[in-house]
Amino acid sequence: MKGKKIIVGTLLIAVLGGSLFFTTAFMRKAVGYSTGTVSYKNIAQNVEATGDVHGEETMTYYSNITAPVNYYELSVGDEVKKGQRVVGYDLEDLITLRDQAELTAKSAENTMYGQVKKSESNQAKYNKAESDIEVYKNTYALFRLASDYVNQDQYQENWDINCIAASLNKDIADKTGAINSLTLELEKAQMYQDVNEVNRLVSEIETLNEDVADLQADLAGLPPATLSPEEYATTVINGNWMSDILRNWTETSTLKNTYENQILNSYQKEQLQNSYELSALNVDTAEENLTKATEGVVVEYDGIVTESYIKNGSVVTKGTPLFTLESSKDMKVDVGISKFDIGKIAVGQRADIDIAGNGYTGSVTGIKRIAESDNSDKAKVSVSVKFDAPDEKVYIGLEADVKIYTEEKEGVLVIPLEAYYADDEGDYCYIIKDGTVQKQYITTGIETDEYIEITLGLKEGDIVITDAVTDEQVGTKAESK
Numbered sequence: 001m002k003g004k005k006i007i008v009g010t011l012l013i014a015v016l017g018g019s020l021f022f023t024t025a026f027m028r029k030a031v032g033y034s035t036g037t038v039s040y041k042n043i044a045q046n047v048e049a050t051g052d053v054h055g056e057e058t059m060t061y062y063s064n065i066t067a068p069v070n071y072y073e074l075s076v077g078d079e080v081k082k083g084q085r086v087v088g089y090d091l092e093d094l095i096t097l098r099d100q101a102e103l104t105a106k107s108a109e110n111t112m113y114g115q116v117k118k119s120e121s122n123q124a125k126y127n128k129a130e131s132d133i134e135v136y137k138n139t140y141a142l143f144r145l146a147s148d149y150v151n152q153d154q155y156q157e158n159w160d161i162n163c164i165a166a167s168l169n170k171d172i173a174d175k176t177g178a179i180n181s182l183t184l185e186l187e188k189a190q191m192y193q194d195v196n197e198v199n200r201l202v203s204e205i206e207t208l209n210e211d212v213a214d215l216q217a218d219l220a221g222l223p224p225a226t227l228s229p230e231e232y233a234t235t236v237i238n239g240n241w242m243s244d245i246l247r248n249w250t251e252t253s254t255l256k257n258t259y260e261n262q263i264l265n266s267y268q269k270e271q272l273q274n275s276y277e278l279s280a281l282n283v284d285t286a287e288e289n290l291t292k293a294t295e296g297v298v299v300e301y302d303g304i305v306t307e308s309y310i311k312n313g314s315v316v317t318k319g320t321p322l323f324t325l326e327s328s329k330d331m332k333v334d335v336g337i338s339k340f341d342i343g344k345i346a347v348g349q350r351a352d353i354d355i356a357g358n359g360y361t362g363s364v365t366g367i368k369r370i371a372e373s374d375n376s377d378k379a380k381v382s383v384s385v386k387f388d389a390p391d392e393k394v395y396i397g398l399e400a401d402v403k404i405y406t407e408e409k410e411g412v413l414v415i416p417l418e419a420y421y422a423d424d425e426g427d428y429c430y431i432i433k434d435g436t437v438q439k440q441y442i443t444t445g446i447e448t449d450e451y452i453e454i455t456l457g458l459k460e461g462d463i464v465i466t467d468a469v470t471d472e473q474v475g476t477k478a479e480s481k
Helices: 002-027 094-145 151-191 195-220 227-259 266-295
Strands: 031-033 035-037 039-055 058-062 067-072 085-089 303-308 320-325 332-337 350-355 358-373 381-386 399-416 421-423 426-433 438-449 449-458 462-463 478-480
Touching: 039 303, 039 320, 039 438, 039 449, 058 094, 067 094, 094 227, 094 266, 151 195, 332 399, 350 381, 381 399, 399 438, 426 478
Parallel strands: 031 478
Antiparallel strands: 035 462, 039 332, 039 399, 058 320, 067 085, 303 320, 332 381, 350 358, 350 399, 358 381, 399 449, 421 426, 426 438, 426 462, 438 449
């Protein structure tokens, strides 16, 4: 029994062993996968965007004078060359304004010099009058001193006598005047036969006549003047001289005041100078405007007219827009970059530009510091990419596709992007190692459309699977297709 069992067992083992051999042999068959090789390459990360072509320089030309335009032939789309004269002005009115300004300036100059010269003449006359007044004052003092040489006692006595005589003469005149007035009243009283009034007036007139007689007697009784004839003559001569000197002194003082009022002060001279300089400035302005009009408007760079605001024959004022010009040699594409990519963009980065299948190279030259909403209401930042060498196929306003290379590396270890995965534990890929599928966690760097940089976890020559793989295939036999 044991032997059978053994035999039976042996047979069973033999049968089972044969079945296991065939099953294991079947399971060991390798699965073919699309693969890639870990290798060193030059890679570049990029940001793609679409924008419109514009000139690198955009300038609106304005009229710098007021005048009629007599030459203008520009239309939107016209191409112009640097140094080309594109606007001409009519010069007739400007020549007239220049001539008028020159005449006004000459008149202002003559007025200024004339008034200054007149002021200088009055200043000289004023100075002479002031000097003459000093002479008159000193001469008068000398004659006054000569008169004072007359004996002071005699002078004082004569003065007293003259004062008394003057007082007596005044009293006589007053009483004589009163007599005349009473005489008129007496005639009226006699006409009206008013006896009492007549008697009263007669009495008063007689009293006044007596007073006048007494005063005249006192006047006649005054002592004669005590000045000698020589002294009296000297006094008279000196008095006449002093009278003449005083008259001249007064007249000269009046003239001095007149001259003084006709002398320009510093403010008046400054005002005349300012008026002249202003008129001279008007001449410069008129001459400058005429020069500008003669030169016309000359463009500063090769370009294409994108806006035209006037026509030939228009009368333009200073500051009127004439036309807008965008450069045709220096050209750019303005693209909108989203918030996800703008942090990668920097001035100087190279770029590829595609316009209707025509390829060009360029570089980032400007990044605006403000975001603006596009047609999709997404805020984007405008980035300017300048053409390195635009040709005649680059038209302003055309749409262009731009690829900006934000980061570039040479000779870095990479795998195809199709082999890259990520989960909560990190980045990883599937490799074929020792003939089986293995999961390999990795550390990555920059990423492009085709490759991703590997900084840790793989080495050159490793085989990575680019087909879709899951963790269920880990450990199974594998080979490259």
